[in-house]
Amino acid sequence: MKINTLLSKFTFQVFSKGDQQRELTGVVIADLLSFVMGQANPGEVWLTVQNHLNVAAVAVLKEIPMIILPSGRIPSTDLIQRCIAENITLCSSSRTSYDICIMINEVGFDR
Amino acid sequence: MTTNIYEEEFKVEGGDFMNVGTASTTLKSSLEMVGIPSSITRRASIIAYEVEMNLVIHAGGGIIRSLVSTDKLMILAIDEGPGIPDIDLAMQEGYSTASDAIRELGFGAGMGLSNMKRNADVLKINSEMGKGTSVEAIIYFTENTEWRK
């Protein structure tokens, strides 16, 4: 699944467009940054309630192309700016992480 | 014979949550530019991030030196912070002395040192109470390490 396929099928509030041609390889759901550092794989979409700048650094280091904040969480301004600078797709949704995963599952991964 | 390929040093400020990840993300792009294989760069990025965050959160800042030679990559973090009283305990996954305020930001899972250990071939920690801590991590290149140039 490419990022733009997911974004075209469901409604997200997009704060940073990023490179929407990038292929998503899986999902990581975590709010502990060191957990993500240890467990995430390159290409995964990251669902987290953390909305501060540090999230972008972790995404860059783990080659995470897309971040989704669930349950109406709004990203901080510096997170938005950093994601734009790093070409990472950043969006939020009013839906829960569970609902977002169902959407992602409906689109499906190429594997 | 080993030759140095690349060397970089960063100064990390303590408690500087605005600039977090600067040293580790800069190191990552440098390693990519030098042509270090992505498998190695990914491991080095995890180690660099975890040492950087520990310098920011626990040590009041410090320096990170990274050195790439023909056969290995080394990351060295040195601080003059409070030191670690029990290194074996600190190494245990889940052990953290981070404050509640810091935990709310997603730090303090007590996984940083375990992540370093898992991604380094050699991890050496020296610490003296009231003097500071040094962390040295080495990743060896093997015959199978595929250089990108």
Ligand SMILES: Nc1ncnc2c1ncn2[C@@H]1O[C@H](COP(=O)(O)OP(=O)(O)OP(=O)(O)O)[C@@H](O)[C@H]1O
């Ligand atoms: N440079 C340091 N100076 C002083 N204490 C340190 C240093 N590095 C680590 N520690 C101590 O070791 C503990 C464990 O470190 P570790 O990186 O594994 O977890 P953490 O930093 O608490 O949480 P996480 O890394 O998951 O965000 C820390 O909570 C702290 O007490």
Ligand SMILES: [Mg+2]
């Ligand atoms: Mg840590």
